[in-house]
Amino acid sequence: MKTHKAIALFSGGLDSILAVKWMQSKGYPVHPVFFKAPYLLQERAINYAIKNAINLEIIDVSEEHIKLLDNPVYGFGKWLNPCIDCHSFMFKKAAELMPDRDADYLISGEVLGQRPKSQRRDALDSVSKLSSVKDLIVRPLSQNLLPDTLPIREGWIAKKDMLSIQGRGRLAQLALAEELGIVDFPSPAGGCLLTDRNYCLRLRDLQKHHQDNLHAIELLAYGRHFRLTNEAKLIIGRDEAENETLRHIFQQGIMLEAEDYTGPLGFITGKLKLETLDLALSIFILYHPKAPIFATIDVWRINANKITGKMIKIATKGDREIIKKHLIAYL
Ligand code: SF4
Known part of the structure; x- marks a missing residue:
């Protein structure tokens, strides 16, 4: 039976580390990618990838990403952070990599309700729709609270391996980090200068x-x-x-x-x-x-x-x- 591989959006933040390590702990192959732009802190992503034994590919999307700042479909967060457009752009870019990386679906560390504007249920849905690859996206930390997508319907990954984390608190993530032996991770904010x-x-x-x-x-x-x-x-x-x-x-x-x-x-x-x-x-x-x-x-x-x-x-x-x-x- 073919093993299906995921491309993971990796920022270096705890949630993205957890998504990668959780999937790997369940035996699913994952190819983590950091998309680089002038305000996305590459050093932090590399640093925490190394600390957590994560093989990271870095792809420069600066030229395209700064265009998102002109007129984002879903507007900005508190500062100049077009989070919904940014996440959907990254999913779209990750999907373009799939044939070359022999990958079949996409994962991220998004957590339902974690961020008031960009990770509400409707916002996650907007991210998925705008990316045009909605049915390929899996959010392992919250996937049990979200509609099944192709990788689950097709049995590439088991629903029982998905988690039900939600909300702004970090206790569940910290407990999961402990369970996975993750001790080096950054404080919540700070990976994106647009905030x-x-x-x-x-x-x-x-x-x-x-x-x-x-x-x-x-x-x-x-x-x-x-x-x-x-x-x-x-x-x-x-x-x-x-x-x-x-x-x-x-x-x-x-x-x-x-x-x-x-x-x-x-x-x-x-x-x-x-x-x-x-x-x-x-x-x-x-x-x-x-x-x-x-x-x-x-x-x-x-x-x-x-x-x-x-x-x-x-x-x-x-x-x-x-x-x-x-x-x-x-x-
Ligand atoms: S905080 Fe920055 S990197 Fe994260 S989704 Fe928003 S714009 Fe993108």
Whole structure:
């Protein structure tokens, strides 16, 4: 008899870990996939997959996923999270992978009633319908409370192996984690920056200035962001890791580095006039507490992620009020 394999939507959160481990514990082959986009935290998914001995495939869907933010059929959650559209998109993408991965159906860690908007019974139904692969979807943690789909009707998986978890509490999931020997899992929120209010403020700023292209959205996950003019922005790394990441991914614009004082790097995007550069330098130097009133800054021109030129500028340290005026963040 043919063994039927599932593709699992994997986020790195507890529910997705449980769905994979539960199905595997019952002997069902599962192929977990993480769909990558600039605001979906890949490091977290990889980290918790490794900790739980889960072989994870990562597929970049950034270009398509950011289009969901334009006009999602089912709108947004509390912030800029189009959860119903997002889940159905992921099911659709996972279904496209099925022939190549020799898989026959799809699973997720969705739990009936877990999230007030996106996991109500009608919302789960909307996710399924919008995905166009409704009859192939199984939600092992809650499936006994949901209509049977093809994998159950056909006997590819046994209904008795499905669970009846529901509601916002986490006790049932924690008990199941213990039963399955899962000890490493993240706290409930935090896998998606579209639910982070400061990230969303930065994203709205890009949208307002018609700069919400993929690279600009990628940069949003790192550093402090300042709106300088309608055209130009400044980004300042918050720690060494962010400086390095920004240096690594920054494609086009200006990079700032103080000559004689340790501190963060700065990155300027967009069209830049001389007075805008002076403004950027005056903000940048405020993040170098040991620098005096006048400090020398290396101004590197970056093109296609390569240094193509350099000039030296003097930054003048001014009033910290300037930060409040330009920082894109809830203070
Ligand atoms: S929280 Fe983010 S990743 Fe999760 S469904 Fe919503 S938009 Fe998608």
